[in-house]
Amino acid sequence: MTNPSATNLPAAREPVQRRRGPVVYLVIANLGMWIAMSPLLLSGFRRGSAREETSTLAEVCIAAAMFAPALAAILVTRLVEPGGRVRDALALQWPRPWGRGVRACLMGLAVPAGLTAAALAIGTAAGAYPMGELHWGTLSGWAGGMLVQIVVSLPLFFGEELGWQGYLFPHLARAGGGTHLLRAYLLTGCAFALWHLPTLLMGGQYPGRPWYASVPAMLVSCTLILPVFTWLRLRSGSVLPAVLAHAFVSSASVGMVKEFADPTAALDPLHMGLTGWPGWIVSGALVTFLALTGRLRTPPHAPISGPTPTGHPVTKGG
Template sequence: MWVAMSPLLATAYRRGDAREETGALEEACIAAAMLAPALAALLVVRHVERSGRVRDTLALRWPKPWGRAVRACLVAFAVPAGLTTAALTLGAATGRYPFGGMHWSGFDAWAAGAVLNMLVSLPLFFGEELGWQGYLFPRLAGDGDRRGLIRAYALTGTAFALWHMPTLLMGGQYPGHPWYVSVPAMVTSCVLILPVFTWLRLRSGSVVPAVIGHAFVSSVSVDMVERFADPQAALDPLHMGVAGWPGWIATGAFVTFLALTGRLDPSFYSAGNASRSVPARGW
């Protein structure tokens, strides 16, 4: 991540506004950085562990049958959309999100464009989730005892957040805020959203829905914040959307539901509650 972002760090790049568009150099650096977790996972699985087929070890497969795959992908799309809507609603109700009203003119074109951009960027999110959900989380969770699972969720979420450190230092996710605000905010966001991605992974037996969920949160969700906001108002991600405190409340409530119903425990899916058995280590 640091190597990939070094051209921007060397030029003292800093994002100063949430509406600021990224240029070609920024996009190239981000794309290279996003491939790093998958590259690390592939190298370790193939040349260190040598624990079998890479696709099986990292759950790089489609859920089967195809009907189940379609449902898993739709859930991976719908749940982040619901969480984003809840976060924007909460932010607007508390006066922190400058809601600009529903404007249906051009909405279809905007929605189609947002989804298309998300689909185009999907390969990059495989670059992240093959590292987090395909490799790191299953190994930290081990045999899936309660203490091990809590540790795995906390450590994977923290690693997921701190991996973003170079972009956080440049104001990427929380422009206008110093690092000692943006770093704890990112840790909170990632520790809360990671169980959602893990749940998508567990219930399908595949990393693909987690990739879709992550892509939605990082692209369409951000577009929703801008689309429904007053175009003249300043936007502060710390106070709106999934990455801000309204999103923490919405996501935290959903994760609490998943935890209380046992859906964050791999054994829930290997004990007859899902049509696909989920081995403890490779899942």
């Protein structure tokens, strides 16, 4: 006769694996970040101005750190929670059909661009953002160069979003059986923010601000922008639109703050762009709309995999 307890052993172990997986992921992702940033931390590096150019050493350290979440997600998917292709598990595919994928990718660029423009408009109206003179000829050239920069930097942002949107958020959402979705958003947003702790200690995102001001500000920023990335991932069934949105927020959005500002004015990210309170207002408004209209819901029992031919996400048995 078959032993019922032996038959049920894999099913009993699966919840344990699901709880262990995110913990292992966070340990590896954060350890990778601290190791990658250690040369800057040990050298006493400190960013003093938002207009300060990034050194070669800083660029190398940042690039290495950005691959840590993807490495963590792949290792966990292969070793801690095996059972399927990594590509499928992390939603690493082109959104289907092809035309829908193009539109989803364009949304990944257009949405953060609109949020940034709205944040700058609010900051200007409030007197917090020193808007300079706009010359459309030079702006078009700048926009073209920034688009090239986004495309070139995409591998780095795949390094981040394969971890946050490809692995962590779907697993936290699935672990709650669909009933703890808000917790999944909050935990992923906080984990995403605190992963940046080494750079925050060096004034990376908020130069000139002490850690006890920059860390709470980063928590707010990441908690509000992460659902936007998640929405782009949910509506496409792929991490690619979220990767594009993250690349825009971290490069073009920051560039817009500098490019549109009075060149002689000091820039304080806490009061400008998506990382400051104007950005919190516009991001919070969009997230509220997405939540009220049901666009932030996920399949309750499994991470999102590929889209169906109609473009809607499909689920696998959890």
